[in-house]
Amino acid sequence: MIDLMVWLLAFCLTMPIVISWLVYIIAKKVSNNRLKALHVSVNYTTLLYILSVGAIFHQLYGTTYYGYIFIFLIVLLSFFIIMQYKVKGEVLFLTAWRRFWRLSFLLFILLYFLLVIYGITAGILAV
DSSP states (O other): OHHHHHHHHHHHHHOHHHHHHHHHHHHHHHHOOHHHHHHHHHHHHHHHHHHHHHHHHHHHHSSOOHHHHHHHHHHHHHHHHHHHHHHHSSOOHHHHHHHHHHHHHHHHHHHHHHHHHHHHHHHHHHO
16 A cells, blocks of 8 residues: 555656646536636646656755755745735735745746756766
């Protein structure tokens, strides 16, 4: 049973695109709305991309970067909160969180693709 859980976690961290697609398909079947399904998919798989990027960094460079990723995310959230305070004069944390979470998804999916391409080319050139 533990082997199955480890295998499932490893699959999720290795192939977050597949998990995002599955979440999107399920949400689309439930809601019959493509935009809502996309939002659900983004909201539920962002953490998976963050963990995947950390795992790829660990695989490529042999050290963990989760601390740096966490600090980056805290600074990014702080930026959204400060910008919302400057623009609106009040902070609606839920709005700041949504913007932060969606930008995190975009940044980490882009970083995921770039690191996968870098890892593949580095592996090919090392042979």
